[in-house]
Amino acid sequence: MKRLLLVTAALAAFTVPLQAAAADKLLNASYDIARELFEAENEAFIKVNPGITIDQSHGGTSKQARAIVEGLEADVVTFNQVTDIEFLVKNGFVSEDWQSEFPNNASPFYSFPSFLVRAGNPKGIEDWDDLARDDVKVIFPNPKTSGNARYTYLAATAYAKEKFGGDEAKVTEFVDKIFDNVPVFDTGGRAATTTFVEREIGDVIITFEAETKSIAKQYGEDNYEQVVPSVSLLAEFPVAIVDKVAEKKGSQDLAKTYLDFLYTPEGQTVAAEFGHRVHDEAVAAKYKDEFPDVRLVTVEDVFGGWSKVSQEHFAEGGILDGIYGSR
Missing domain, CATH: 3.40.190.10 (Periplasmic binding protein-like II)
Structure with a gap:
């Protein structure tokens, strides 16, 4: 019994650092033309969350959603279409109430x-x-x-x-x-x-x-x-935690912190600078002249x-x- 306890303790000693390391890194699966936007968002996020690594995957969101179901281990998605997140819901990767987990139906900014x-x-x-x-x-x-x-x-x-x-x-x-x-x-x-x-x-x-x-x-x-x-x-840009992946990797908290950041004044400012219309009233007012009615x-x-x-x-x-x- 003593030997079993020692082995169990040894395994735990190796397991905890691996989980901690996983929680310091995210993969964001996003849409095709969002590369530069999320490079800037990630840089701003890491400034206030040092030590975090954000990897990106870009492509058509329907293709991205299928890739996740087939094995792409994305912790979060930042898509441009609700139906592709609903596809992940139907396949058990995202919770059914995902739109209530973040403001504005889980859309931090919008365009058309x-x-x-x-x-x-x-x-x-x-x-x-x-x-x-x-x-x-x-x-x-x-x-x-x-x-x-x-x-x-x-x-x-x-x-x-x-x-x-x-x-x-x-x-x-x-x-x-x-x-x-x-x-x-x-x-x-x-x-x-x-x-x-x-x-x-x-x-x-x-x-x-x-x-x-x-x-x-x-x-x-x-x-x-x-x-x-x-x-x-109106083109909304829905975001969601890929629960099935995040639970496996222990990254739920970091995933939520990352998506929450997109709604902060810092995250909204980055989005506005890249031509997106935002919900934050102060940021929207600052960039109002750049967006025609x-x-x-x-x-x-x-x-x-x-x-x-x-x-x-x-x-x-x-x-x-x-x-x-x-x-």
Whole structure:
């Protein structure tokens, strides 16, 4: 018995440091175009939490969610689409009440699909109508693989629903025409940016407002112009602890501290500096002049919620498949 106690104590001595080490490190699985944002967020977080390591994984959020189910051990997710977190819920990786664990339905900041055109706006692109013109080539990624593009698809659909008074045949025809004007469907938002900027394909790129600001800043504000449409769709950026992984690694507390940081004035300031609209009133007021007014509609108001959208638009054989099939 004494020997057994000694062996048990020895094992415990090795186990505790391993758990402690795991709790000093997180893996954040995030969306494709958030690399620079979270590099800055992580740097700010580590300044007030020294000794912590934050690793990143980036890609289309649907792909990221599948990777987690298949073995990617992410402690937290910072996605751009509710449905991909719900996929993790259905597979037992995230708790069902995840949206109540953090403020604003677990969305620390928000944006919306916006336009970026070339200098001088040579095609005179001002609103969604212009994207359906025969002389306009539009760049956005594949909604099958990109949460970013799903927002674009839904925003264009929401605009068409208003324009055509809910005539679904005309709505589908309008969105189908926009899809016909896309010369190449990249798998993610960053690849679409490369197509537009480096390959110089297309007259306009549709992406989150935050990304349009980033592109202009990185590649020269004299080369591009941001165009805010008359109406767009609220794009929230939901976050969650991947409970199944965090419990295994003993990182629940650190994971919560990390996601809580995104709501602090420091975290909100970083988000605003990278072109995101934030909820902190003081930070929002400081950056107000950088964000033009826009009328935003929501998935809940226009489509009846994400669950209904998933079934009607994005499921196999849904409306989106019909649009692809007609091309």
